[in-house]
Amino acid sequence: MQTTIFILSAFLYGVCAALPAGRRQAIAVGVCAGWLLHGATLAMDVLSPSALRLGFAVMLSATLWISVAVYWIESRNFPLDGLRALVLPCAAVAVLLPAVFPGSVVSLEGKSALFAWHVAISLLAYSTLTIAAFHAVLMALQESKLHTRAPAARQPGWFSAALDRLPALLTMEKLLFRLIGLGFVLLTLTVLSGVIFSEQLFGQPVKWSHKTIFTMLSWLMFGLLLVGRRWRGWRGKTALSFTLSGFATLLLAYVGSRFVLEVVLHRGLA
Structure with a gap:
């Protein structure tokens, strides 16, 4: 189940990165859905009843999760299509990283809330x-x-x-x-x-x-x-x-x- 959500989130990010700029409504809905799934994968990956799973892959995934949120919110105020082309492909990769590099488990037993x-x-x-x-x-x-100034023919x-x-x-x-x-x-x-x-x-x-x-x-x-x-x-x-x-x-x-x-x-x- 968790692997399916990983893949679906990455797929939505990839599709939204490839859509033409004129499909703003579809992009907004797709990014929001991918972001929610991304957040769910992070929660499932990091949280457990008595431990936390942490590592550099989780950090990078969380970073791109925040990036997508910033892009989605600020795109209502500014034209950020160039950022979409950069952020979403990176987010599609980052959401899969914790599955490859799971990090380490930190026990919460005996620790303060x-x-x-x-x-x-x-x-x-x-x-x-x-x-x-x-x-x-x-x-x-x-x-x-x-x-x-780049060459004109390039x-x-x-x-x-x-x-x-x-x-x-x-x-x-x-x-x-x-x-x-x-x-x-x-x-x-x-x-x-x-x-x-x-x-x-x-x-x-x-x-x-x-x-x-x-x-x-x-x-x-x-x-x-x-x-x-x-x-x-x-x-x-x-x-x-x-x-x-x-x-x-x-x-x-x-x-x-x-x-x-x-x-x-x-x-x-x-």
Whole structure:
């Protein structure tokens, strides 16, 4: 049953990615249905009565789940057909990843009820800021393309054509800071719950491991970016640099180390 839902969700994403832009109603309905099924697969994959299943594949799947939600909501306000061509194929692949890389099981026995909430908020924070970083890369490519004139006879590929259909840079920048603002709020809740409720969550006072330090550094970078945006009007290359630096630091805190442990070293969660 779960495998069927995995495949159906990926199929809906793939179909909606291929539909022509004029089929907006069909795309909206199909994306919504695929997103709901995607969420159901995530819930079934991660949650069980006494344990959580976590790993880099779940993280990537959750990231694309959030991406699809952002695309679907914001497409009501902005023309985002270029994002559809990029996000939905990636989501179709990501929804299948947990079936290939199931991750590791974390027992909830003896842990506070706060633990599951802490994990859920952390996952949403990492996912939202991952999307922000991906969005920043698209903006950098979009800006570079504006200053690069391709030969007239050259036919654009799929990715180049999708970049050409992206919204204006000012619209993309508005979306970027909405993502960063949401991600920063979620990351703040993650840091606060991890520090204040450390003993209830993990059975010990807060431990300054590499994961904690890199998470705090990332939180400071994104916070500084939002303050700079509010009081100094930071934008353009400054905003992109802070976004990518903050994301790279966050990646070191979680996803990179988990990928190495699970795929390269074939070890479970520490």
